[in-house]
Amino acid sequence: MSRWAIEVNGLNKFFNTNHVLKNIDIRVPFGEVVSIIGASGSGKSTFLRCLNGIETIHSGEIIINGVAITDNKVNINIVRQSIGMIFQNFNLFPHMTVLSNITLALQKVKRMSKAESEKASFRLLEKVGLEEKAESFPIQLSGGQQQRVAIARALAMNPRVMMFDEPTSALDPETVNDVLDVMKELALEGMTMVVVTHEMGFAREVADRVVYIDEGRIIEDGKPEDIFYNPKNPRLRDFLGKII
Numbered sequence: 583m584s585r586w587a588i589e590v591n592g593l594n595k596f597f598n599t600n601h602v603l604k605n606i607d608i609r610v611p612f613g614e615v616v617s618i619i620g621a622s623g624s625g626k627s628t629f630l631r632c633l634n635g636i637e638t639i640h641s642g643e644i645i646i647n648g649v650a651i652t653d654n655k656v657n658i659n660i661v662r663q664s665i666g667m668i669f670q671n672f673n674l675f676p677h678m679t680v681l682s683n684i685t686l687a688l689q690k691v692k693r694m695s696k697a698e699s700e701k702a703s704f705r706l707l708e709k710v711g712l713e714e715k716a717e718s719f720p721i722q723l724s725g726g727q728q729q730r731v732a733i734a735r736a737l738a739m740n741p742r743v744m745m746f747d748e749p750t751s752a753l754d755p756e757t758v759n760d761v762l763d764v765m766k767e768l769a770l771e772g773m774t775m776v777v778v779t780h781e782m783g784f785a786r787e788v789a790d791r792v793v794y795i796d797e798g799r800i801i802e803d804g805k806p807e808d809i810f811y812n813p814k815n816p817r818l819r820d821f822l823g824k825i826i
């Protein structure tokens with residue numbers, strides 16, 4: 583059993599001639615919470631998409647939970663089931679109730695019965711504080727509530743790693759904290775998490791480690807207190823000056 587939830591060696595990614603990720607090396611042990619910060623266009627989303635096997639890569643190796651997803655013989659769909667992915671825009675199925683959004687994959691992928699899947703889904707909705715919304719449709723929920731449903735849905739697959747791409751940046755300010763609280767809870771339970779976020783409060787409070795990406799390169803990688811209070815790279819200092 584690998585001790586790394588995520589291991590990336592020499593990852594390079596191009597979009598045509600645009601060299602988007604440059605020699606990325608990173609190792610994330612199980613149970614760690616990593617925040618990824620960096621300017622818009624620096625490659626953060628592309629990096630998460632590579633980790634999840636959504637993007638083809640030019641060179642390098644990506645090992646998730648001990649499985650090299652860059653190996654052609656590996657069935658990426660199986661690996662993907664062990665990764666929960668949360669996006670800015672929730673991506674719930676609009677024509678399905680909150681409950682059905684969660685039970686669907688449990689029935690299709692996990693082959694649970696209707697009753698079993700509903701029981702499991704209610705437990706997850708309770709965990710994110712939304713059991714009362716089980717019969718609502720996504721459009722009837724606030725953005726923050728929809729995002730919490732998306733998290734419950736991802737958790738239903740029992741992922742070993744959860745990845746978040748700016749999970750709160752499309753939300754009304756008053757619903758941001760409810761989502762961050764759910765994420766904090768997950769972190770406390772020991773979930774391995776990679777979180778692209780501009781919520782510096784979350785990064786400072788919850789992350790074990792902060793990684794700064796600049797123009798496709800990891801420029802700084804360290805403890806939150808070092809990154810925020812003692813940044814070495816002038817570009818990072820400049821970036822922090824703009825967002826804090």
Ligand code: ADP
Nearest residue numbers: 597600602620621622623624625626627628629
């Ligand atoms: P971030 O998430 O840090 O804002 P992205 O990973 O979205 O950055 O983008 C990094 C770079 O890759 C940008 O130059 C962007 O224009 C480019 N890019 C992202 N997605 C695509 C795509 N599907 N096709 C072509 N270029 C892309």
Ligand code: MG
Nearest residue numbers: 626627628747
């Ligand atoms: Mg992005």
